[in-house]
Amino acid sequence: MGVEFSKEDHVAYVTLNRPKAMNSLDPESVTRLAEVWAEVAKDDNIRVTVLTGAGEKSFCTGTDMKKTPPPQECMASIWLREGQPIIPHMKMWKPIICAINGYAIGGGLEMALACDLRIASTNAKFGLTEVKVASLAGLNGTQCIPRAIPQAVAMKMLLTGEMIDAKEAHRVGLISDVVEPQELMTLARNMARKIAGNAPLSVKAAKQAAVMGLDMPLEQGIAFSHLLWGVLRDTEDRKEGFTAFAEKRAPQWKGR
Numbered sequence: 590m591g592v593e594f595s596k597e598d599h600v601a602y603v604t605l606n607r608p609k610a611m612n613s614l615d616p617e618s619v620t621r622l623a624e625v626w627a628e629v630a631k632d633d634n635i636r637v638t639v640l641t642g643a644g645e646k647s648f649c650t651g652t653d654m655k656k657t658p659p660p661q662e663c664m665a666s667i668w669l670r671e672g673q674p675i676i677p678h679m680k681m682w683k684p685i686i687c688a689i690n691g692y693a694i695g696g697g698l699e700m701a702l703a704c705d706l707r708i709a710s711t712n713a714k715f716g717l718t719e720v721k722v723a724s725l726a727g728l729n730g731t732q733c734i735p736r737a738i739p740q741a742v743a744m745k746m747l748l749t750g751e752m753i754d755a756k757e758a759h760r761v762g763l764i765s766d767v768v769e770p771q772e773l774m775t776l777a778r779n780m781a782r783k784i785a786g787n788a789p790l791s792v793k794a795a796k797q798a799a800v801m802g803l804d805m806p807l808e809q810g811i812a813f814s815h816l817l818w819g820v821l822r823d824t825e826d827r828k829e830g831f832t833a834f835a836e837k838r839a840p841q842w843k844g845r
């Protein structure tokens with residue numbers, strides 16, 4: 590199976606599973622990913638997702654260039670019917686952690702950029718290499734990489750197609766943590782459990798405020814954030830959070 594999907598303790602694990610092809614995305618994997626993200630979005634038991642790749646060499650090297658023929662349909666009809674194939678399916682207020690276990694190239698790095706947290710193993714390498722194969726980092730790369738890291742480094746990556754290693758990615762802030770390959774999933778699981786242990790509506794609101802606020806002037810962002818706080822103010826979970834603190838016990842979240 591090109592994509593594995595499992596759930597444990599409010600955490601979903603999505604694993605790209607074509608290690609012999611560096612976990613590149615063939616058409617079947619793209620279709621399956623859309624189904625998996627739809628399930629993640631609608632399952633109230635899932636509070637956070639870890640996206641990773643099988644094996645130790647590669648997270649994902651983007652489009653499977655050997656198994657992806659040009660579609661028979663013209664772009665206009667595809668675009669006006671369903672839009673983009675990958676990133677829109679990842680749009681949700683539940684956080685996604687990308688555990689990058691090797692190469693994150695082309696569409697692979699673009700998927701990582703669509704995640705909220707990026708952690709990587711020491712052997713990871715990052716590149717938007719589409720210009721080397723006469724294509725474009727058109728899933729989100731041309732827009733998200735200059736917003737994620739300093740512009741000079743972003744433009745160098747976009748225009749040369751050169752890769753950067755995990756140390757450099759950490760230095761420029763593309764990833765938050767770098768660990769030895771054998772420690773990556775432990776870190777991902779611990780991070781996911783920490784997030785899943787927090788109040789689910791608060792976590793979603795924090796993501797919504799941060800993501801939507803990035804496109805707003807500061808004053809509007811702060812006003813939006815305060816209104817979101819107001820939305821949470823009267824929830825059962827907020828009362829439970831304050832009561833549990835006073836009673837020195839762990840809170841029991843209901844997600845309402």
Ligand SMILES: CC(C)(COP(=O)(O)OP(=O)(O)OC[C@H]1O[C@@H](n2cnc3c(N)ncnc32)[C@H](O)[C@@H]1OP(=O)(O)O)[C@@H](O)C(=O)NCCC(=O)NCCSC(=O)/C(=C/c1ccccc1)CC(=O)O
Binds near residue numbers: 610611651725
């Ligand atoms: C990652 C590499 C640098 C690794 O090199 P290495 O020498 O270590 O290993 P290889 O022998 O090269 O790889 C092993 C095995 O895997 C196959 N492989 C690797 N990547 C791909 C791939 N992307 N497609 C198909 N097959 C792949 C490789 O052929 C080997 O197979 P074998 O010979 O054993 O049968 C190196 O592999 C490398 O450079 N890979 C290509 C990375 C790349 O260029 N990625 C960008 C792809 S384009 C893209 O992602 C796009 C996304 C997109 C944008 C906008 C809208 C939709 C999609 C652009 C697009 O689709 O147009």
